[in-house]
Amino acid sequence: MQRNSGKTFKAIVIGVSTGGVTALKKLLGGLPTDFPLPILVVSHISPDSDDGLAVLLDTLCSIHVKEANEGELIMPGTVYLAPANYHLLLERDSTIAFSIDSPVNFARPSVDVLFESAADVYNKTLIGILLTGAGNDGSKGMLKIKNRGGTVIVQDPVDAEMDSMPKSALQLLKADYVVCLKNIPELLHNIVEGKL
Amino acid sequence: MTQMTGDEISDIEIKLLMEGLFQVYGHDFRDYSEASLRRRLNQWLSTSGFATISLAQSQLLRDRALFETLLRGITVNVSEMFRDPSFFKAIREHIVPYLKTYPFVKIWHAGCASGEEAYSMAILLIEEGLQGRFRIYATDINEEVIQKAQGGIYPLQELQHFTRNYQNAGGTGSFSDYYTARYDHAILSANLRENIVFAAHSLAVDADFGEMNMILCRNVMIYFKQPLKERVLALFDSSLITGGFLCLGTKETLDNRNISSQYETIVPRMQIYRKRYAKK
Known part of the structure; x- marks a missing residue:
């Protein structure tokens, strides 16, 4: 229980694939408008998608949700979604970068690309969350976050619409928390407030 | 310490x-x-x-x-033919009518990688009746990739995707007319290549190209820091005729740049800009 005490967190990254819309509605829907950290999300979407998912989530959630813009400085209380067909990365000055490098794990945007670049920037002050999805994108990224001293949360495979992404991560690393989706907002609140 | x-x-x-x-x-x-x-x-x-x-x-x-x-x-920059079909559709619908008013059209495709988008533009302009009236200067920093672009040979497995993009981009013909399949590769028609000059060019150190009617630089500057972005945009500005078009990637913008005020947005979400005529 001492594990995270005294830690201050700077950002949260979330990776999700199949079942993403429902999962993000639940998770982000449970966060308050004044949530104290910026949140970056990679959700696997088809290459020709527009910003519809961000617009939808923004209307359903109290926290502000938007599609990420290139060069944008990330702010607390805001959720940034990776646009379709671009990898989302983070620069050391906490601004958003894009790349059209080849798909990673058959995905662009790829969860691993975001997680690994965010781990480079935030090290132990980063929280990584891996949710439902097919395939294994995000596992390597979660391992890097963990190795850099960050906190990793994996959706309980039993609770996930598709369990292979969470399962794959759990085979690679020991998560700090394995929880059901509905409990993540409260868990985040407690972690960020230093109650855990 | x-x-x-x-x-x-x-x-x-x-x-x-x-x-x-x-x-x-x-x-x-x-x-x-x-x-x-x-x-x-x-x-x-x-x-x-x-x-x-x-x-x-x-x-x-x-x-x-x-x-x-x-x-x-x-x-290495990866690309695909007719990437962002709605962008190419916008070029066809909104920009080609302007291009048709010129006797000859010069286009600079900066950061062309293995040439997919340059060939896409050639197909589009030929379908719009500009055959023989345009030249595309396709440049990239990487000489090896330029050689690949010159060959116009792509893995057959990608062609299905390219064909779908072509159709969504408002292609008026049959995409299969533009290539010949051999084993597991497709080679693009020689008449497309006739319109394109491939050359090595570094946006970071080399000089401008003169008198372009249109410059495309899509998803190249996303890898550059601000000072280099400004350098490249100044390079484009000096290479573009008044009334010429500047096209960026769909997630790039000309907002808050040194040259912003000299450009107007022509197709908003597609990041197609036009260099303004001088104010009287």
Whole structure:
């Protein structure tokens, strides 16, 4: 229980694939408008998608949700979604970068690309969350976050619409928390407030 | 002084190497955005057999062949034919009518990678009746990739995707008329290549191209830091005729740049801009 005490967190990254819309509605829907950290999300979407998912989530959630813009400085209380067909990365000055490098794990945007670049920037002050999805994108990224001293949360495979992404991560690393989706907002609140 | 972390040290190694590569080979990556550069360098490093950038540096600065492998790794830009079909549709519907008013149209495709988008533009302009009235100057920093672009040969497995893009981009013909399939590759028709001049050109160090009617530079500057972005935009500005068109990637914008005020937005979400006629 001492594990995270005294830690201050700077950002949260979330990776999700199949079942993403429902999962993000639940998770982000449970966060308050004044949530104290910026949140970056990679959700696997088809290459020709527009910003519809961000617009939808923004209307359903109290926290502000938007599609990420290139060069944008990330702010607390805001959720940034990776646009379709671009990898989302983070620069050391906490601004958003894009790349059209080849798909990673058959995905662009790829969860691993975001997680690994965010781990480079935030090290132990980063929280990584891996949710439902097919395939294994995000596992390597979660391992890097963990190795850099960050906190990793994996959706309980039993609770996930598709369990292979969470399962794959759990085979690679020991998560700090394995929880059901509905409990993540409260868990985040407690972690960020230093109650855990 | 406290010991630096491994990350901090590797950031310094990258800076030192970029300075060395510039001085030895003239290739300037000092103003490339770090996140992608770091990822690409680490990928190269993991296949190179060197444990750190510093250990690789000595040989990189002396062995051009090794440097070429690194160059390939950090400048590779992937593309596809008719990437963002709605962009090409917008060109067809909103820009081609202007281009048709000129006796001859010159287009600079900056950062053309393996040529997919340059060929896409050639197909579009031919379908719009501009055959023989346009030339595309397609440039990239990477000479190897330019050679590949000249060949116009792509894996057959990608053609299905290209065909779908072509249709969504408002193609008026049959995409299969533009290539011949051989074994597992497709070679694009020679008459497309006739309209394109491929050349090596570095946006970071080389000079402008004159008198262009349209410049496309899509998803290239996303890898550049602000000062290099400004340099490249100034280069484009001096290469573009008044009333010419500047096209960026759909997630790039001309907002808050030095040249912004001289440009008007023509197709908002597609990032197609036009250089204004001088104010009277």
